[in-house]
Every structure is written in C-alpha cells, then in structure tokens.
Amino acid sequence: MKITYILFLLPLLLSSCIEIIDDLSIHSDGTGTFKYSINLSSSKLKVNSILSLDSLDGKKVPDLAEIEAKITEFKNLLSQEPGISMVKTDLNTSDFILKISIDFNSISQLQSGIKSVLIRLGKEKDQYAIEEDWISWDGKTLNREIPSAVTSKVKSFEYSEMDLLKSGTYTSITRFDKPILKTSNSNCKLNPSRTASMLQVNTYDLKLNNSLIENAITLTP
Amino acid sequence: MKHTLFSVVILLSAGMFGQKSELMIPQEAVTVFSINNLDLLKKIGVDQLISYDFMNEIHQELFDGSTDNKSLKDAGIDFDQRLNIFYGKTQNMEVSGFTFGITDQAALFSVFDDFDPLPSEINGAKAYGSFFNNLVIKNNNGLLIRVEPIESYVMSMTDSIWFSRGNLSPYYQGFDQNEAFSDDELMAQDISYELLEKNYNELRDSIQYVLQHQYLSEVFRGLFQEGKSLYSLSQPFREVLVHPVAGVFYMDNERNFDRAKNLWYLKSVLPSLYLDIQELYQGNIITGDLVLGAQSIDFNITASYSEPLGSIYLEMNDAKFDKRIAKYIKEDQSAFFTYTINLEHAYNKAYEIVLPLLEKEKNIDLSMNVLTLKLANAFINKDAVFDAYKGCMFGTFNGVKKVKTRKIEFFYNEDTFEYGERETDAEEEMPIFTLGFTTGRPDVPELILEHLSTITSNFEKTPNYWVYNKAIFDAAPLYMINTDGLFILTNDEDLAKNHAEGYGKAGLSNKTLKTIKKAGSMSGFANLKAVANQFPTDFLLPEQVPLMESLRGKSGTMSLRSGKTTLQNTEISLSYGFESSEDSGKHLLDMLNTLYLLTK
Numbered sequence: 001m002k003i004t005y006i007l008f009l010l011p012l013l014l015s016s017c018i019e020i021i022d023d024l025s026i027h028s029d030g031t032g033t034f035k036y037s038i039n040l041s042s043s044k045l046k047v048n049s050i051l052s053l054d055s056l057d058g059k060k061v062p063d064l065a066e067i068e069a070k071i072t073e074f075k076n077l078l079s080q081e082p083g084i085s086m087v088k089t090d091l092n093t094s095d096f097i098l099k100i101s102i103d104f105n106s107i108s109q110l111q112s113g114i115k116s117v118l119i120r121l122g123k124e125k126d127q128y129a130i131e132e133d134w135i136s137w138d139g140k141t142l143n144r145e146i147p148s149a150v151t152s153k154v155k156s157f158e159y160s161e162m163d164l165l166k167s168g169t170y171t172s173i174t175r176f177d178k179p180i181l182k183t184s185n186s187n188c189k190l191n192p193s194r195t196a197s198m199l200q201v202n203t204y205d206l207k208l209n210n211s212l213i214e215n216a217i218t219l220t221p
Numbered sequence: 222m223k224h225t226l227f228s229v230v231i232l233l234s235a236g237m238f239g240q241k242s243e244l245m246i247p248q249e250a251v252t253v254f255s256i257n258n259l260d261l262l263k264k265i266g267v268d269q270l271i272s273y274d275f276m277n278e279i280h281q282e283l284f285d286g287s288t289d290n291k292s293l294k295d296a297g298i299d300f301d302q303r304l305n306i307f308y309g310k311t312q313n314m315e316v317s318g319f320t321f322g323i324t325d326q327a328a329l330f331s332v333f334d335d336f337d338p339l340p341s342e343i344n345g346a347k348a349y350g351s352f353f354n355n356l357v358i359k360n361n362n363g364l365l366i367r368v369e370p371i372e373s374y375v376m377s378m379t380d381s382i383w384f385s386r387g388n389l390s391p392y393y394q395g396f397d398q399n400e401a402f403s404d405d406e407l408m409a410q411d412i413s414y415e416l417l418e419k420n421y422n423e424l425r426d427s428i429q430y431v432l433q434h435q436y437l438s439e440v441f442r443g444l445f446q447e448g449k450s451l452y453s454l455s456q457p458f459r460e461v462l463v464h465p466v467a468g469v470f471y472m473d474n475e476r477n478f479d480r481a482k483n484l485w486y487l488k489s490v491l492p493s494l495y496l497d498i499q500e501l502y503q504g505n506i507i508t509g510d511l512v513l514g515a516q517s518i519d520f521n522i523t524a525s526y527s528e529p530l531g532s533i534y535l536e537m538n539d540a541k542f543d544k545r546i547a548k549y550i551k552e553d554q555s556a557f558f559t560y561t562i563n564l565e566h567a568y569n570k571a572y573e574i575v576l577p578l579l580e581k582e583k584n585i586d587l588s589m590n591v592l593t594l595k596l597a598n599a600f601i602n603k604d605a606v607f608d609a610y611k612g613c614m615f616g617t618f619n620g621v622k623k624v625k626t627r628k629i630e631f632f633y634n635e636d637t638f639e640y641g642e643r644e645t646d647a648e649e650e651m652p653i654f655t656l657g658f659t660t661g662r663p664d665v666p667e668l669i670l671e672h673l674s675t676i677t678s679n680f681e682k683t684p685n686y687w688v689y690n691k692a693i694f695d696a697a698p699l700y701m702i703n704t705d706g707l708f709i710l711t712n713d714e715d716l717a718k719n720h721a722e723g724y725g726k727a728g729l730s731n732k733t734l735k736t737i738k739k740a741g742s743m744s745g746f747a748n749l750k751a752v753a754n755q756f757p758t759d760f761l762l763p764e765q766v767p768l769m770e771s772l773r774g775k776s777g778t779m780s781l782r783s784g785k786t787t788l789q790n791t792e793i794s795l796s797y798g799f800e801s802s803e804d805s806g807k808h809l810l811d812m813l814n815t816l817y818l819l820t821k
Contacts, residue, residue, distance in 0.1 A: 017647075019631055021640065042628035044696050045649040094695065095629050097642075171631075173638050196638045 017042040018168035018203060025175040026137065030106045033086075040096035047096050064093055070121075071098070077117040078102065083109025107137035141218045142174060146210045168203030172213055184216035242320035242362040243305050243462060246451045247440045249316045250307035253451065253471040255462060256809070257303050273814045297328030299361065303462075307451070309476075313374050314436040318366035323358060333365075343445050355437065368440055370432035378432075379425040388421070457525065461508040467809060468511035470520070475505045494587075497578040503527045511809065518808060520795040529574050531788040537567035538742045538786040543613040543659045545705055547734050548723030549716075555751035556618040558781070559737055559744050565607035572598060608661035618752060619653035619713045624697045651697055655716060657709035666708045670701065685721035740782030743793065747779045777808075 019039035026032040040047050050061060062070070071089050079087045083105035090099045104110035111133065136143045179194040189198045201212045246253060298304070302322025309316040323329055330336065336349035336356050346359035357364045419427060443449040451458050451471075461469045509522040526534070540563035550557045579591045628647035631640045660666065670687050674680035679690045685702065692699035693712055700717035702709040711717060729737070737744045777799035784792035799808050 017628075021631060023640075037631070039629060039631060042626075042630075042647045043649065044626055044628070045624065045651055045693075048695060092629075097629060171633075173640075175638070191638055192636055198633070198638045 019171070020169070020203070021171045021173065023173040023175070026107065026142065028177045030137070030139070032104055032107070034102045034104065034110055036100045038098045044096060067091070068093075074117060074121065077120060078113055081109070081113030081116055084113045107135055107142075111135055140221070141216055143216045144172070144174070145214045146206075170201050170203050170206055170213065172199045172215070173197070174217055176219055178219045181218045181220045183218070185214065187212070188215055188217075242302055242322050242364070244450055244452050245320045245357070245359070245362055245364040245444065246305055246307050247309070247316060247366070247444050248449045248451050248454050249309040249311055249314070249440060250451045251309040251473045251476050252307065253458065254306045254468065255303050255471070256468040257466065273810055295328060296332040297323055297325035299324045302362075313371055313432075315369045315371065316366065316440060318354070318364065320362065320364050323361045323363050326358065329363070346445075366440070368433060368437045370429055370436060375425060375429045375432060379421070379428050382428070383421055383424060457506045457508055461510075464510050466510040467513040470507075470509035470511065470522075472507040474507055475502050494578060494582050497581070501527055501530050505530070513809065517796055517798040520797070522793040522795065523790050524793065525790040528788050531790070533567055533570045533574060534786055534791060535788060536570040537562045537564075539563045539566050540612055540742065542738050543611070543706075544734060545659065545707055546613065546615045546657065548725065548728040549655065549657060549707070549709060550615060550617055550729050551724050551727050552730050552733060554617050554746070555620060556747040557615065557745065559615045560613070561742050562612045564610065564612040565603065568603070568607070605662065609665045611659040611661055614656070614658040617655045619655060619716070620751070621650050622653050623648040624651045626696045649696070651693070651712065653711075653713045655709060655711040655713055657707050659706055660708050661706065663703050663706065663708070666701070666703050670703075686717045688717070736782070741784055741786065743781060743783040745781035749777050749779055
C-alpha cells in the first residue's frame, strides 16, 4: 500500500508545479470512460532526487521498476473487476507523466472496482477510508468529492511541504451526451454546448479545503 | 500495575551517590552533553528547551501547556549543578534522559506535573512515573529517564510468539492474489479466536511493556544496586567533566562500533576477526569542550583511538595542502571544506596492520580475498594509482541557481475541454556544488573522458572544460575542468564558462590560505545564514532535514579545523561565531542541538 500511496500522493507531496487531470465521460446508458493524468514534468529534478533516496519520512521510496510493476499490477487487477474494460496505463519515465484510462459499464462498477483494487493492493490499517463513496450517479445527477483517504493523507503533510503545493493545479472534467442543467459548484465552467464541465483548482487550496472540488452536476431532463 | 512493576524494577541499596547529578548517568549512555554554565540558561523557556531535538525523546508529557511562560529558573533546577543530557543505544534498548540538580521540588513538580509517586526502595530516593518516563530524585539530584526496547526486537519477538500459536499473518490482506485466503477461511480464524487471547497488536504492546520494564530494571540495577554509572566506569568521562568550560561532550565510539548492525555477519561468521577489529577500535572515544566567548562558542574536540589505528591516522596526516586549490574557492564563499591526506602512506600502513589480522582467519573465502589483495599489492603500480588521486580535495557550496529544464504542459480547447500536450521551458532550483582534487596524472581523467565521449554524444569537449549534458537527474549538466594538476567536477556553469582558470583575486586570501595550511588534514567554513537559508531541503535525506531546519534563521559563521594528530588522538576544533546582541544560552543550545543531530 505504501507504494500505492506514493504513486497517488507523492505527486501532491512533492511537486512545486503539478498538473492533475481527471476526465470522466458518462454516456446516457451509464457507460463511460475515466481518464486520470498526473504530470510532474516541471519537477523532474525533485522527483529524480526523491527517487534516488532510500526512504522519505520513514517510508521506503520505490525505484522506477517497482513503480512500473505496481502500475501494471493495478492495471491487471482492475481489468479483472466486473464492469471494467480497456484499462490502459502509460508511464512516461523521462517526463514523469502517468496516464490511466478505464472504460466502465456503470459509475458504481467503476467506483467499486477501484476500491476493490486499492484494498487488495493495500496493507495499511486505514482502509475503511478507501471504502467510502466518492462518486454517485442516478442517471440525472452526478455527485463528486475527494475520498477522505486522500484528504487525510494530504492534511498530514508537514508544513515545509505545503509550499510545494502552491503552484499546482487539479482539473476535473466531466462530459455527458446531454446538456447540463446546473452545477452546485460556482467555480465550475461549462463549454458552449453545455455538455462538458471543467473545475480547476489550486492543489494547495484543495489541501486546505477539499470541498473545492465537490460538485453536483444535474442534466437537463 | 505500573506501580507494582516499578517496585520490582527499582532495586534496593546504593550508597554510591555523592552530591552530583552526573553520578546518576547510566552506564548504557553512549553520548553525553553536560552543560556547566547553567546561568546562561536561566532565561530559556521550558517550552523553548523542549522544542530542541535532543529533548525529543522526553518532551511529550512536558509539552502539554502546563509549562507555558515558565523558564528553567521557575522549574526548581539547581543552577550550581550541571545539566547532563544523555543518549545510549544497546543491541536491545534505547536509553535517553537527563540528570540535574534540584533546589525546589515543589517548583519542579509544577513543571513535571504528570508524574505520580511510585513505591521506591532506593535508599533515600523517591521515584515517580508517567506514561513515558521515570523520574528518580535522590539527594537533591534528579534523573529523568526513558528506556525503550528496540522496535525491531519487539517485532521479532511478537512474530515468534504469534506464529508459534498457529496464527495466520496479521497482514493477510497483503498476500499476493494467488495466496489470498477466502472469506470463509478468514471468518473461521476470527471465530476460532478466544476472546481473552490477545490479538497481534495487543501482544506486541504487552511484549513492549514487559521488555521496557525489564530493561528499566537492568538500568536501575546497574545504577543503584551495583553502583555502575558512566561516571564510575569511564575514566575519560570523569576527566572531561573537570574541564573548566561551559559544557562538555562525550561519545563512546567503541560502543557505537559494537552495536553496528551491519557487523552481524562478521560477528557470527568470523568472530575472532571481529574481536581483532574491535580491538582496533578500543579506546575510540570522542570528547569535547564547549568554550564560551563573548561572540563565539568554540568546540574543541579530541578524538582518541587505539595506537594501531593511530599509526594509520598519523601516516594519513603526513600530507601538505596544495595551494593551487585556493583559486577555486572564493574568499566570500558561503561554505567550503578542504581535506588533505596522504593516501599512499595511509594505504601502506593499513596494509601493514590490517592484513595480518585477515591472514589469521582460517576461512577459505577470506583467505582467497587476502591472496587477491596480496597479488594486487604486488602487481599494481601503486605510485601511479596514488599519483592520479593525490589526496588533497576540496568542496564548495555555491548557492542555489535556477536550472533550465523542459516540461510538458496540458492545454485545453475551451469549446470541448479536450486537452493536448506541448513542450515548454521550465526552471527548477538546484544547489550548486564544486568538488575537486589534485592529480599528478591529468592524462588519466582525460583518457576516461575521451573514451566516454565516443560512447555518448552527451560528453562534449570545449577548450577549457568537458561537459556531460543532462548528467544530473537527467536534466542539468555537469562540468569537468582538468587543468593545472586539478580535476574539478561542478554543476556551476559560471565557474566552468567564466572561471575555468580560477577566481583570481576573488579567490582565497593569503591569510585564509595560511589558516587552512595550519589546520592539518581538515578545514571547513560555513556562513550559516547563507547556507541554511539557501539550501533546498528537497535535496536532503529526511534525517538531515531537521539539522538544516535547526540552522535556519541563525546568523554567524562556523569554521572547522583539525589540529595535531598523534598516535593516541587527533584534535579538531569547531568554532561558531555569532553577533554579540544575540543570547549566548540560546546559541549554546543551538550548537548542542546541531551536535546531537550529527552524532545521534
């Protein structure tokens, strides 16, 4: 689990300029594609210096081969989950960009598939946090938030690490076949055809207030 | 329960105590800081004191708000006595704490307000306990101590008992997929547990608790029953305590060697060789005096060692500083060091002393290694090897610079929110260092670099230097200057491009050069403010970060020089200069803290 956490949280922890994009497309029949990208290319020096360490804050720092193996394991396990298909991962080890793409039959299967894999990969005690729901879809309204497993970890970062989050961005994009009627988050932008929403926040602000990314998107009937 | 165990732990008798708190330092202590001039600390707040790293092990219960706005003066501490901070580690336990004199016990307990009286059977002593620590007061001397079993030992004992009871791994969820237990199997295990039987974590806590009290008992038995304290057992410690200085430092490196974990193979497979090497380390003790000046604290260190080891050091120090180095260090450099040793003499002496120890071993693998060493010694042209690296080196910290890198950034289509990638320029901060050494064979590095340049185009030769592009973390270049008997590696573009022949008049002055020449094998200088505030902590190991953090905001300079080396010891002095308006007591504690972090 430590490697899994490092994979998903190290970016938030270390980067002076990080870009994270989650891009969710949901079709009218409930199927869709979830894409997740982490871009650390502007912090190559820092990431390389961290990877050269044996440990960080008492936790072992994996080498690139271990990270690649863990990503492959994540991909293989997720591919076996019900309702999940076409799991693709791509790790660019020279620019440190990780991309994941997952096709799903329903949002609930996407969520339970990811939870199941994280729990199977994990050894840590706070797995109850992973079991919480962070997304729901009833065919009309999509509710999204950040899992508490992530927010509690980010909140535990040392003060000295906080400065590093200040210039990063987290972008959450959601696409539908039908136009969007309304969104609960006032910072959310809609495209001209109202079929896609974009919410962009600073990673440091997000650390201070994880509700910034919370959003309820309701479609036109 | 705690009281009962403690009464078992505290053993009768004693009579060993005089009137000084240093007599209560346990024999397990390996490192001791003893502050003599406590007047300096009267103004230090208790909360400020316990924020230092050297108080980390014992500060939890003090740091509960009850000490707000209280100074050490309010704590009933006797400022006519020393404050002795100690730390020790054996194969099984860690011991930390401090001893001090007491003038007012009521005032003391207004600070140490989480301690409950414990039944004690030490003659004339009162014992107190809290969740973490124990306090013993005897003859107006206090010993605050924490004894902790080593975690790995606790875990191995817990695992042993846990699995011997037929239990599955407590971390079963971490097993590989094909080894995973079914829900039925896990359920069956849960049902089979006796309610009164401890789970893994409870078992571990119990073992830790019992070991903690067992080890505390051992420490107290030695201290109070057998009369064995560090003071009674160590003559060097007794000697250093009588020095008329503000504070003293003691570190028993011989015992540090003994507990080194990476020597377990040597201990178990080649025990006689281990004993021989241990003998080499006999008497390896470092002591130091902290001398307070009006605007400085001088730390005069004496590193003592055995005569065989001393003979190697003596040969090693038979070297002259190469003044050609001076032009590559700026007079106002924020930090630099020089290191001058005679590697060839040291090698010959080490060969003479260590080889007979290895030869005595009747082990086939070791014997073959000894033969290889002998053949290498016979056939290799040692003069050529030691001429390539002549033993004089230097390093400088040149500040932090922005390094140009390339990054990938995402861009968005505002109509669709689709995104693409594009490559753009980026900048990242990087510490700038220079490292160089003298060589009598400039053709050797040139030969290596020529060869490497045929393998990769990343190596490029310019008239004044070589450059290895993207050498550092696949981003920043490394420059190599091979000139005038010096081979220099640096990521300082300015040095390589504009000062490949040295900094000229901006280089070290004759006065500084003279000081370095006098310094012996080691010399160093750091402008603390410049270094600590400039150095990016991302590039430090996690254990080094607190040290750098502790130096932040300080003004002053630190200089290091080694002095005379004899068969028995080497003298080293570390001088910390600061502005006179600043509080000396605080500086003393800052200095102690730095030493603690360096030596822990």
